[in-house]
Amino acid sequence: MPRQSIHTPNAPTPGAPYVQGMKANGFVFVTGQVSRDPKSGDFVDGSFEDQFRLCIKNLEAILVEGGSSLRQIVKLTIYMVNHDDLDSMNNILGEYFPDPPARSSFGVGFLWKKSKVMVEAIAIAD
Numbered sequence: 335m336p337r338q339s340i341h342t343p344n345a346p347t348p349g350a351p352y353v354q355g356m357k358a359n360g361f362v363f364v365t366g367q368v369s370r371d372p373k374s375g376d377f378v379d380g381s382f383e384d385q386f387r388l389c390i391k392n393l394e395a396i397l398v399e400g401g402s403s404l405r406q407i408v409k410l411t412i413y414m415v416n417h418d419d420l421d422s423m424n425n426i427l428g429e430y431f432p433d434p435p436a437r438s439s440f441g442v443g444f445l446w447k448k449s450k451v452m453v454e455a456i457a458i459a460d
Contacts, residue, residue: 344395346370355396362400367392368449377447382419389453402457409456412439
């Protein structure tokens, strides 16, 4: 199966040479999502919780466009600027993933436009 780029107006449009996601070999690979408004493309500042929920919403839009869903994620990777947000991250993940995927989370020194969190995923495609 050749690779296929994923594009949806329901998630932020990339402003650099990358795609929202890629479908290949029965999987959907989603580019790291930060809290950008899908309509305006602007960064949405706010609490960690607000930013993380918007990241997941953008991630979900790309997955759906690629023929997948949150429940079909097999690997989730989360990058956070502040380790104090770990409990909030786990609580929010529990809301979205009653049957959680494999996961890695990392502390990083900075993210784009002062984002507090970025999320990327690999999911099974329908």
